[in-house]
Amino acid sequence: MIEINNITYTYANNHLPAIAEFCAVFNKGEIAAVTGKNGCGKTTLSKLITGILRPSSGCILIDGENITGMSLFNIGQRIGYIWQNPNRQLFCPTVAEEIGFGLRNKGLTEANIMVETYRYLEMFRLSAKKEAHPLLLSLGEKQRLALAAVLSLGAPYLLLDEPTVGLDVRCRRLLGTELRKLAEQQNCGVIVISHEQDFVRRFCAREVVM
């Protein structure tokens, strides 16, 4: 369970807080949506949950553990995070390596890394692009690659900031069913930030409006 207790965050050069005294709870085994109008602080919230930004007040607990003082590495073991802008999380020279990066850090054997990489390349239909440079992909392909790279790590929670942007209809459905499978079969807690009403209605059990 991810508990958000009364968090407030103000960006350094702003007067008003981007997010003020916000509380929410996200459960395991559930796909929850976070919605709200542009600039209401959804991305800020996601960065606070992942420890990329630290709240000015309030606290966030993951499975009862306070993330204040936890390193990004430790939080990353618990939450897989997709940035709103896929360019910001692709840094390897090829698509295949991008997926392999996290698997390698987990200490998998080369053979297993190959197997997993191929599985996710297939799943997100990137096999034909496996030698391409990630930054030269189309927007939707980048988004799919970011999803593949993060989902392959199997973190107990997933936090996706507008994952459906740029995805075609088929990929969107695929993402939805994949997330549902993760939630139902592996008891993964999924939080999706989205403006896509269809996607939210269809796949999310609960909607948190900011």
Next chain:
Amino acid sequence: MTLTNLDARIKLLMLVAVSSVALLVQRPLTLAAVLFLTLILLLLGGVDHFKVWRQTRAMISIIAGIFLIQCVFCRDGLPLITIGNMTLITTGGFQMAIIVALRLLIIVSSALIVLTGDLRDYLLALRWCRLPYEIVYMTLAALRFIPLLRDEATSINSAMQMRGYDFKSVKWKQRIKQYMAMMLPVTASALHRAVQMSIAMETRAFRCMPNRSQWRSLKFAHRDIIYVLIFFALLIAILLLLK
């Protein structure tokens, strides 16, 4: 009057004057007086002291380091501190160290005067010096890019850590390699963005006309003139009296 409202051209002029004095003058007493003058300006200019302290904290330790190095490695003059029969610091070294430290402090504090203004005003000031607007605008764009690049580098760094790359546990050689790998996407996206931006600007008729009007404008006020006269009178007085 506060420094923030002072005309940008005057601030640039003050920066040039003070830092050239700092570099040309050799006497510690004169340098100290000039430093005193710039500090007084900062103090009276309504600058946020905490902010100044935060901006200069790192610089001050660097200056202290340079001071020590100068002390120890410049060997002119009479012995000042000796340990056994080894001379540690000489009078010449000490004087040199003081001069260098004062110079650096003057340059840092005069830069702080400039930091009180809006970047755009300085570019207008350059424009006022008849620099072509393309160059001025490009300087602005380049300066605006720096924080964006830093942002991008930090978010790539965060993405790496969140995907299980532990910067703390790997050896420094590996770590440097990973930092280098990180620079590639940052540079690539910077280049990409620069190209896109230039296309976007040209589609919006940048450089279509020989001249470009400005929304902001700089106007000398009477108090600006008085301010600059007083400042230069004091500076010249220091230079003449402490010659």
